[in-house]
Structures are given as structure tokens and as C-alpha cells.
Amino acid sequence: MSPGPEIHETTVVRDCSSPLHGVPHDRQYRVTVPILGALSAALAMVTGGCSDLTMPGDTLLGTDELLILAMQAEAPQPLSTSFWVYNSRQTVQRLSHPDAQLIPFLELTFPGGCLASLNGNPLAGNDSALVTVDPWHRQYGFTLSPPGLSFNASSPLTAKFFFGFYADASVADQSGKYVSQREYAAALEIWHEITVAQWQTAKGSGPAGIDAVAATVAATGDYVLAAPR
Numbered sequence: 001m002s003p004g005p006e007i008h009e010t011t012v013v014r015d016c017s018s019p020l021h022g023v024p025h026d027r028q029y030r031v032t033v034p035i036l037g038a039l040s041a042a043l044a045m046v047t048g049g050c051s052d053l054t055m056p057g058d059t060l061l062g063t064d065e066l067l068i069l070a071m072q073a074e075a076p077q078p079l080s081t082s083f084w085v086y087n088s089r090q091t092v093q094r095l096s097h098p099d100a101q102l103i104p105f106l107e108l109t110f111p112g113g114c115l116a117s118l119n120g121n122p123l124a125g126n127d128s129a130l131v132t133v134d135p136w137h138r139q140y141g142f143t144l145s146p147p148g149l150s151f152n153a154s155s156p157l158t159a160k161f162f163f164g165f166y167a168d169a170s171v172a173d174q175s176g177k178y179v180s181q182r183e184y185a186a187a188l189e190i191w192h193e194i195t196v197a198q199w200q201t202a203k204g205s206g207p208a209g210i211d212a213v214a215a216t217v218a219a220t221g222d223y224v225l226a227a228p229r
Contacts, residue, residue, distance in 0.1 A: 059228075063197045066226040067171050069140040069188060075166035078105040078135040085110045086128045095135060095142075097166060104162040105135060106142060108217075111155045119148040131220075140167070141224035149220045156216040159190060159202075161225045164211025175229045187227035190215035199224070 076097045085091045091110040096102040110131075115123040123129070134143040140161055151157045172184030189205040190213055201215075202223065208214035213225055 059201055060194075061191075061199050061228060063199065065229050066191060066199060066224070067175055067184065067229050068224045068226040069163060069185075070168040070171045071138050071140065071166050072168045073138075075138075077137060080132065080134045082130060082132040084128050085115060085131050087113050087115045087123060087125050093131075093133065095133060103165045105140075105166075106133070106162070107160040108133065108144075109158045109160075110151075111157075113155045114151045114157050116150045116152045117148075118146070118150075136224070139224065140226075141222065143222050144217070144220040147220060151218060153218070156203075156218065158214055159217050159223060160208050160212055160214035161190065162212050163188075163225065167211075172227075177229065178227075184227055188213055188225050189227065191224050191226050192218070193222040193224075199226075 076099045078095045078097055081093065081095060083091070083093055089112050093108045093110075094104060095106045096104050113125065115127060115129055117123055118129060129146070129149055131149070132145045134145070136142060140163055142159075167185075169181040169185050172178045172181045175184075178184040178187070190202040191199040191205075192202045194200050203216045203218065205213065205215035217223065
């Protein structure tokens with residue numbers, strides 16, 4: 001496949017080293033108590049770092065068995081984007097909320113050589129693919145296309161959600177599994193729909209910095225930030 005015109009990123013990702021982003025706690029989550037700092041600590045205690053805590057295939061849940069993390073109603077909707085990925089070099093694509101501060105939503109890192117095949121046809125070192133990312137409406141999820149594109153396990157694509165600013169963890173109240181919204185947030189992982197309405201945890205899913213979760217992506221499809229109901 002021959003490369004198309006390179007599309008440069010136009011979004012900017014803010015430094016998320018501070019989970020508060022200079023605003024009061026009560027704007028971070030729609031909860032009755034401030035949980036953001038405690039959430040980060042809980043994530044660290046539960047995981048002990050960014051190690052691979054799940055093995056794909058261990059858990060398979062239906063859509064109605066997941067609690068997908070929601071966004072606050074006032075959160076500006078991240079926009080869909082298309083861009084070229086080249087096997088000859090690394091590509092990093094960042095999607096932000098279109099607000100005044102361009103709060104980050106998702107980061108995708110495609111290392112050189114990550115493209116494995118398209119519709120069963122192997123992709124060589126000089127090949128490229130036009131990739132599209134469609135964020136889900138009011139939820140921490142996205143659809144990655146084109147269908148049939150797979151990535152090399154030795155140099156995989158990494159997806160990273162940022163949820164510390166616009167997340168609405170009150171979805172946890174729909175389940176009796178979690179004693180608090182903090183506990184629900186600590187259980188968040190990235191899930192991949194492997195067949196219709198059936199989801200599996202993505203390989204390596206786990207915390208990736210303050211109020212962020214990352215995982216490797218094996219193929220295009222639907223991905224969400226969620227916890228078991």
C-alpha cells in the first residue's frame with residue numbers, strides 16, 4: 001500500500017501531572033466527596049504499578065455485565081479523526097476534549113513496525129494504513145477502524161485513556177458490587193469487544209500515570225474503559 005498525505009496533529013494534550021488541573025475537586029467527578037487524589041492512591045495500591053494484571057481470555061463479559069465509565073454531561077465531546085500510520089516510523093495521535101484547555105481524552109501510540117496485516121494480507125515495513133478513531137458519545141470508549149487491521153504483538157499499538165477531569169463515576173451506583181465510587185474507579189480496565197456484545201480485557205490493561213489507564217491493542221474494533229457490573 002502506498003502512503004497517503006501525512007496528516008499532522010492539531011490537538012494539544014495538557015500536562016496531566018496534576019490531577020486537579022487547577023479547579024476544585026467537585027468538578028472532577030460527580031460524587032458527594034472528593035475522590036480524585038484517593039483514586040490515584042487506590043489505583044496504585046490495587047495494581048502496584050503498570051504491570052500486566054490480566055490475561056486476555058480469562059474473562060469474557062456481555063455488554064450488560066460491564067459498567068462503562070461515563071462522562072459528565074458538560075464534557076465537550078472529543079471529535080473523530082483520521083490519520084496515516086506508517087510502519088517505517090512511530091506515530092502518536094492524541095484526542096482532546098475541545099474545550100479552552102484541550103483536556104486530554106485518549107492517546108494512541110503506534111510504534112514503527114506495528115502494522116501486521118489488513119484483511120489477512122501481511123503489511124511490509126514500507127506499508128501504511130489510514131486509521132480512523134471515533135470517540136463514543138458521553139462514555140469513555142472509542143471505535144478504531146478500518147476493520148481487519150491487526151497489529152504486531154512484538155511492537156503493539158498502545159491506547160491510553162485520561163479520565164481525571166471529565167469522568168462521572170456515579171455509574172458505579174448501578175451495581176452493588178462496589179462499596180464506593182472510588183472502588184469502582186480503581187477497578188477500571190480497558191475492554192475490547194471480540195465478538196458482538198462480548199468483551200475481554202485488553203492485554204496489559206492497568207494504570208499508566210495519574211488518572212489514566214492504558215493497554216495494548218491487538219486489532220481494530222471497539223474499546224471501552226469499564227469495570228465488571
